[in-house]
Amino acid sequence: MDPAARIGPNALLQLVPVLDRALGVAERVALFARAEVPVPPPDAGMWPEAEVARLHRAVAQVRPDLAPGLLRAAGLATADYILANRIPRPAKALIRALPGPLGARLLTAAIGKHAWTFTGSGGFSVEGERPLTVAITANPLACGAKDAPSCHWHAAVFERLYATLVWPSARVTETACCACANVACRFEIGPAA
Numbered sequence: 001m002d003p004a005a006r007i008g009p010n011a012l013l014q015l016v017p018v019l020d021r022a023l024g025v026a027e028r029v030a031l032f033a034r035a036e037v038p039v040p041p042p043d044a045g046m047w048p049e050a051e052v053a054r055l056h057r058a059v060a061q062v063r064p065d066l067a068p069g070l071l072r073a074a075g076l077a078t079a080d081y082i083l084a085n086r087i088p089r090p091a092k093a094l095i096r097a098l099p100g101p102l103g104a105r106l107l108t109a110a111i112g113k114h115a116w117t118f119t120g121s122g123g124f125s126v127e128g129e130r131p132l133t134v135a136i137t138a139n140p141l142a143c144g145a146k147d148a149p150s151c152h153w154h155a156a157v158f159e160r161l162y163a164t165l166v167w168p169s170a171r172v173t174e175t176a177c178c179a180c181a182n183v184a185c186r187f188e189i190g191p192a193a
Helices: 015-023 025-035 049-062 067-085 089-097 100-113 152-165
Strands: 123-129 132-137 170-176 184-191
Touching: 015 025, 015 049, 015 067, 025 049, 049 067, 067 152, 089 100, 089 152, 100 123, 100 132, 100 152, 152 170, 152 184
Parallel strands: none
Antiparallel strands: 123 132, 132 184, 170 184
């Protein structure tokens, strides 16, 4: 992990209210303290990747029973923030108006241009179109169980973006994970069958 690498603050900011609702403020404060991560201000810029990774790992280690749902909820909230604040209205309208495969291609291209905001020092690539498969190599946020893919935050971000703009029934399946000693976290994205 590159000590100078940074990730968008929503990987932390959207987790705060999720943890507060599910665990209470005291346990959220304890999780941030355990990870040695300050709570970012609402107007935070890019945040140190190492701190974000430590917090995601702390959630997975301290609350393995709840971590998938907590990280998923934070990922959905992050995507909602992106949809409300980062994708211009005309771009959203264009993506929605296109047939699914073309809309997916346009959205994926836009995601690729801004991947540094959610991959930090990791790399983003498109590995296939049928099914749409994207990968994050050396994913700094991969954490959790070593026996099953566990990038619930990333999967939820992708799911909400594609479900809102391309396929209302979008499904995201993580088929490989850096937490399981794979080179990349791979996500297959498409409409539910």
